[in-house]
Amino acid sequence: MMKLLILLLPLVSAANSNLQRCTDEVNAIRSRFVEGLSEANMNELVYNRKLEKKILKKLKSSEGCPEKSVEYEDMFIFGLSVKNSSGLLFHVAWNAGNMEIACVQTRCGNNVEVTTRAPAPTRAAAPTRAAAPTRAAAPTRAAAPTRAPATTRAPSGSLEIMESSYFNTNYNDDKNFKLMKLPDVALHDVIKFWSAADVFNFSHCSKKSSKRLRQVKSKKFSVTLNFSLDTIGFDNSYFFRSYEKNWMWKYQKWDFRNYGEIQIPTIFENKNVISFWNNVHYGLKDMFIHLSQILNCSVLSIESDERTPDEALMMALEFLSWKNQNSIQKLEIGSFECDLKEILEAIEVTETLKITSEFEIHPGDFEFYSKSVTIKNSWWIDNLECFKNCVEVELSESEISNQTIIDFFGKWAAGGYSNLRWLSVKSENLKEDLKLDGVPFLKDQKDLRTSEEKLIGDNIRAIYGSVPIFKNDGTPAFLRFHEKEGRFEMLI
Structure with a gap:
């Protein structure tokens, strides 16, 4: 199953992408996230120029101005973020223990304000099994001064799960449903509709989600x-x-x-x-x-x-x-x-x-x-x-x-x-x-x-x-x- 974490990241470059900086900053954020949750170590991402062609092809299909989202296509994860008519796309692929990334920035207007987002699967999550269900995990706060919500479009699968916004913990974002901000009674009313796999995955989102599960019982x-x-x-x-x-x-x-x-x-x-x-x-x-x-x-x-x-x-x-x-x-x-x-x-x-x-x-x-x-x-x-x-x-x-x-x-x-x-x-x-x-x-x-x-x-x-x-x-x-x-x- 593919599990995505949308992380805010500072602007990489206004003109040409600084390849090493792009890779280093994404790896640094992923490392800080892992240390904060006492999770398993992640493999570092490696930049691959060949993946830029995939990104450009994806941008071309959306006329250079894609809507912000995380998409799963052709066994790759595309992370797109757009604000004030400017966009930056990250592409992450994982294969046999290796993680590769490419960064491309596009402009589609005069008012430029770019928020960079990088999809970072925790514990080297595998994005390639189409039959498996996907869960988009909660956006976490990072060093960027602005925050933009991320919606997900997950690959189809027979294991139905809640939409990614249900796992949102970004309280400054008014567009997403703030699941973790609900009181216990209301949270119970949401969780009671989940399957065992949903509850199991929610317990892995963070220490806070795991703690809330012990307080708010799921259905029997x-x-x-x-x-x-x-x-x-x-x-x-x-x-x-x-x-x-x-x-x-x-x-x-x-x-x-x-x-x-x-x-x-x-x-x-x-x-x-x-x-x-x-x-x-x-x-x-x-x-x-x-x-x-x-x-x-x-x-x-x-x-x-x-x-x-x-x-x-x-x-x-x-x-x-x-x-x-x-x-x-x-x-x-x-x-x-x-x-x-x-x-x-x-x-x-x-x-x-x-x-x-x-x-x-x-x-x-x-x-x-x-x-x-x-x-x-x-x-x-x-x-x-x-x-x-x-x-x-x-x-x-x-x-x-x-x-x-x-x-x-x-x-x-x-x-x-x-x-x-x-x-x-x-x-x-x-x-x-x-x-x-x-x-x-x-x-x-x-x-x-x-x-x-x-x-x-x-x-x-x-x-x-x-x-x-x-x-x-x-x-x-x-x-x-x-x-x-x-x-x-x-x-x-």
Whole structure:
């Protein structure tokens, strides 16, 4: 994503441009700006005479008197400034870590008063990706005696953002909307319409904007953290992604962004914000914590797999406690050495709990309250009483025996497990001689292809070759026992 900073600059020359002075003054202003904000160091600009032809061509298209603006065209940034019929144009290009600039002054009237502006991308921002969104950042005060507002015309992109005037902090300019001058209540009314990417970028405009964000909360975002896909989603519309640094060669144009105290190469591509880290999972964890601090958000789900470091997952979960968030809709745990009991006792999972790894420390006789529970390595579960509050239960690699199923069925028929709609248990201890009271057959003896299906939550549950059964109160259900697989299924 291209981020521009329009900086006031003294007049370079009234006749012929002093090339070295032009370059030195722009570099000096950029350096002072960086030091003031404690930002990353910028590469110095280098003058390139060949770019003057590009500028002259641009001036010719506007008859020598362009309107003041910052424009993105042909993978270059044109900065134009006109006052009292005189204009000076700067051209900045960035390629593979190099910054080049050219300066040309034109006159289109007798009353000459020139204000020079130089577009200076912070942290060597990349202007060349047309698909990425652009943000024009706030004009900052400099040594020039006059100040002229700058409007922006950004390249089109699918990531919609607020216009540059929203980020204006030049209080002496009456033509632009002064966002930072708004009181907290009014600023909140503006920020609540922004996307997560807008708020993230606004936090990088200056220390003052970052401080205001902590005082003025954005709208409430719904966040999903997925270690399996290396993504953080906001309202299912914007995604922050963590890539390994060796993927950077595919994205030549990137910028630096702060995640806490860390500065990381970052690009904006369509509705994706991609950052490059030495370790993808720890990077994703740092992104998650930082974004949760600057954005007003509620974490809906955290998903992990066997590749996820235990420490990264645990720190993300501990951060929820720090935010005083005691519940989460979905949790998928795939790490091997996590303390499962500590996790389940620390946070309530309301909708979906998936446990896909084998744990050395398991919760024992823990009572589950999630609507849907899936446990892959469920050897430590010896009865089904702990699932009496659940709607869907799916167990594999368990040690459930025939007697456990018989006990469960008797309690269910008598009125227990009132919430249960789906049960699937796979165990080596389920033998072919399983018998249930009042059920002569545990599968359809004539047609194993006929299915019963039902939408339960987000899942379509189907059972093939089942036999109909009834609770004592008349509630219908279907069950099937796969004796060769040792799998018992029940759809209610």
